[in-house]
Each structure stands twice: as C-alpha cells, then as structure tokens.
Amino acid sequence: MAVDVAGSNEASGPEESAFVRACRRLPVPHTPVWYMRQAGRSLPEYLRVREGVPMLEACARPDMIVEITLQPVRRYGVDAAIFFSDIVVPLRAIGVDLDIKPGVGPVIADPIRDKAAVERLRRLTPDDVPFTTEAIQGLVGELGSTPLIGFAGAPFTLASYLIEGGPSKNHDHTKAMMYGEPELWAELMDRLADMTIDYLKVQIEAGASAIQLFDSWVGAVGPQDYRESVLPHSRKIFDAIESLGVPRIHFGVGTGELLGLMGEAGADVVGVDWRVPLDEAVHRVEPGKALQGNLDPAILFAPWEVVEQRARDVLARGRTAEGHIFNLGHGVLPSTDPDVLARLTDLVHEVSAKG
Numbered sequence: 386m387a388v389d390v391a392g393s394n395e396a397s398g399p400e401e402s403a404f405v406r407a408c409r410r411l412p413v414p415h416t417p418v419w420y421m422r423q424a425g426r427s428l429p430e431y432l433r434v435r436e437g438v439p440m441l442e443a444c445a446r447p448d449m450i451v452e453i454t455l456q457p458v459r460r461y462g463v464d465a466a467i468f469f470s471d472i473v474v475p476l477r478a479i480g481v482d483l484d485i486k487p488g489v490g491p492v493i494a495d496p497i498r499d500k501a502a503v504e505r506l507r508r509l510t511p512d513d514v515p516f517t518t519e520a521i522q523g524l525v526g527e528l529g530s531t532p533l534i535g536f537a538g539a540p541f542t543l544a545s546y547l548i549e550g551g552p553s554k555n556h557d558h559t560k561a562m563m564y565g566e567p568e569l570w571a572e573l574m575d576r577l578a579d580m581t582i583d584y585l586k587v588q589i590e591a592g593a594s595a596i597q598l599f600d601s602w603v604g605a606v607g608p609q610d611y612r613e614s615v616l617p618h619s620r621k622i623f624d625a626i627e628s629l630g631v632p633r634i635h636f637g638v639g640t641g642e643l644l645g646l647m648g649e650a651g652a653d654v655v656g657v658d659w660r661v662p663l664d665e666a667v668h669r670v671e672p673g674k675a676l677q678g679n680l681d682p683a684i685l686f687a688p689w690e691v692v693e694q695r696a697r698d699v700l701a702r703g704r705t706a707e708g709h710i711f712n713l714g715h716g717v718l719p720s721t722d723p724d725v726l727a728r729l730t731d732l733v734h735e736v737s738a739k740g
C-alpha cells in the first residue's frame with residue numbers, strides 16, 4: 386500500500402494538491418511550500434545514506450533516489466518532493482565524459498568548443514536513463530497525494546558547464562561562442578533542447594506531476610541576448626511538453642530583468658530569486674502566470690524573529706500574484722539548520738491558512 390509520507394488525504398491525488406493547484410492559479414487551502422535543493426544538502430539522514438557513494442552513482446541508483454527524495458518530505462512536510470538527481474545526469478547518459486566533484490560541482494573532461502564536439506551530442510532515449518523511470522515510478526507510489534517535481538537544466542546553463550568545463554563566474558568561453566560563433570551556438574543550444582525534451586518526457590511519463598527548468602546561470606545575459614540566443618531554445622522545450630499537461634516552472638538566478646521573457650518562453654510558473662519583491666515581479670511577468678519564491682536563503686541564518694518577519698512579508702507580497710508557491714530565492718545553503726526549515730514550513734502553512 387502507498388505510504389503517504391506527507392500524511393495528507395489519500396482520497397485525492399497530486400492533481401488536487403495545493404502545489405499543483407497553485408501552479409494552475411486555482412484557489413488553495415494554504416500556500417504550498419517546497420525548497421530548491423531540499424534533497425541532498427545538510428540533512429544528517431542524507432549524509433548517512435550518501436556515505437562512501439559518489440554523487441553520480443547515487444543519482445543512478447533507484448533505491449537511493451527514492452530514499453533521498455522522500456527525506457525532506459518526511460522531515461518538513463513540504464507540499465512537493467523534488468526528484469534527487471543533478472542537471473548533468475542526462476548529459477552523462479548520452480555519453481558526455483563528466484564527473485561531479487565534491488565541493489566543486491560538475492566537471493567536464495573535454496569541454497565542448499567546436500562543431501565536431503557539438504555534433505556528438507545526441508538525443509536521449511528512455512533506455513539511457515532506466516534508473517530515472519524506475520525511481521519515479523517507485524516515488525509516485527510512495528508519495529501518495531504529494532506531487533513529485535521532475536527537473537532539467539535549461540540549455541544555457543547546461544551549455545555553460547559544457548563549454549567552460551565546470552562551474553564558472555563570468556561564463557567567458559560560453560559568451561565567446563554565443564557572440565562570436567552564433568551558428569555553432571544555435572546548434573549546441575538546439576541539441577541540448579532536444580535532449581532536455583526527451584529527458585523531461587521520460588520523467589513526466591513515469592509520473593512526475595510538474596517540471597522545473599533550471600536556468601540557474603542565465604542571469605549573466607541581458608534581455609536582448611536572452612531574446613535572440615536563449616529564449617527560442619527554452620521555448621522549444623516548454624512547447625514540446627505542453628501537451629503532456631503538467632505545470633512547467635522556469636527558474637533562474639539574477640534574472641530580474643528577464644522575468645517577463647522567461648514567462649514568455651512558455652512557463653506556467655516563473656521562479657523569482659530574492660532580488661525582486663514578488664509584488665514587483667507581478668508587474669514584470671505577463672498575466673496568466675503563477676510565481677514561485679522568494680525568501681533569501683541566507684536569511685535562514687538570522688534569528689527566528691527575522692526569518693518569521695521576512696517570510697510573512699514574502700507571503701503578503703505573494704498574495705498579489707495569481708498563484709504563489711513559497712520557496713527560497715535559490716537553493717538551500719549547505720549549512721542551513723534543518724530545524725529552521727521545519728519551522729518555516731509550519732509558519733508558511735499556518736499564516737497562509739488564516740488568509
């Protein structure tokens with residue numbers, strides 16, 4: 386029998402959950418809340434499970450994916466689970482030689498900077514990621530009415546890792562290709578879009594209730610370059626999965642000037658980092674979209690009174706949106722106290738239920 390780890394009503398499924406309803410801009414009993422990077426950060430139960438297991442191996446083991454994905458749902462009672470994986474997993478599945486180095490992040494053995502390397506990027510089939518299908522099917526059974534969010538990296542953010550060879554501050558090589566070799570850039574972005582469509586379809590067909598496209602580093606480009614060199618490729622992804630009917634969330638960091646365009650790319654929900662208040666973001670995003678965010682993750686290190694006051698402020702501003710999913714403005718920082726996240730989750734539920 387399915388164990389509903391969130392303890393919510395088993396008679397209704399994820400489609401009736403506060404999270405999916407808020408994504409669809411429908412009335413909700415309380416503001417739904419989940420946290421980017423809620424799985425696999427500071428939780429002691431996560432560190433225990435991961436002991437001695439490299440990140441990419443953990444991402445390919447359905448038993449580990451299921452357990453790590455469920456951990457924050459059990460501990461915090463968040464309104465959605467996010468699939469434990471990483472944005473580089475599908476790249477590795479299509480043959481890119483890469484690793485995730487502890488304390489660093491993704492590292493690519495041979496950075497992709499010429500046509501031959503771009504042309505080696507191929508489409509993804511379900512047989513490339515059998516562990517994804519198996520883990521998601523298992524999770525959907527365990528989660529009961531709690532929705533599962535699938536995800537992928539957006540083409541710009543994936544391109545940045547592939548071209549730079551690893552994490553980058555200024556994205557110099559990436560921009561050199563975008564500005565200097567527009568045809569090669571377009572070919573790379575198009576291939577990444579196709580692979581991402583294939584990968585998101587696998588997740589949705591296995592049972593994911595929503596998807597989030599992480600364009601974490603796209604705040605590095607201005608609106609005109611975004612419109613010309615990035616948006617068409619992200620739009621291709623959102624368009625291709627529209628008919629599958631699950632809410633689509635589009636998130637980036639430092640994207641205050643891009644929020645409208647990120648909505649235009651085809652998202653149902655636009656993620657907002659902590660730099661733009663939600664009641665201002667409402668004016669930057671066209672009508673017909675919900676918003677997600679946007680407490681500064683670093684606020685969680687301040688005394689509880691400050692956290693509470695700022696969280697209440699986010700909720701109040703979020704009420705001006707057509708739908709609001711409470712989240713942090715970016716991922717949970719590694720040294721965050723899990724008890725603060727537990728308290729914050731309860732606060733969001735209590736305050737928003739009172740209206």
Ligand code: 1CP
Pocket residue numbers: 420421422423424425426440467468469470471472473485486487488489490491536542551552553599601716
């Ligand atoms: O959100 C969750 O709880 C699910 C787990 C998850 C997600 C959604 C992980 C696990 N990675 C991601 C996505 C991801 N990966 C993004 C987009 C989200 C974001 O902006 O935070 C990005 C940019 C990455 C790339 C990446 N992978 C980094 C960042 C490096 C940089 O450029 O600064 C890092 C450190 C990783 C490794 C990673 N991914 C996930 C975990 C738990 C870890 C640490 C693994 C370890 O070292 O053991």
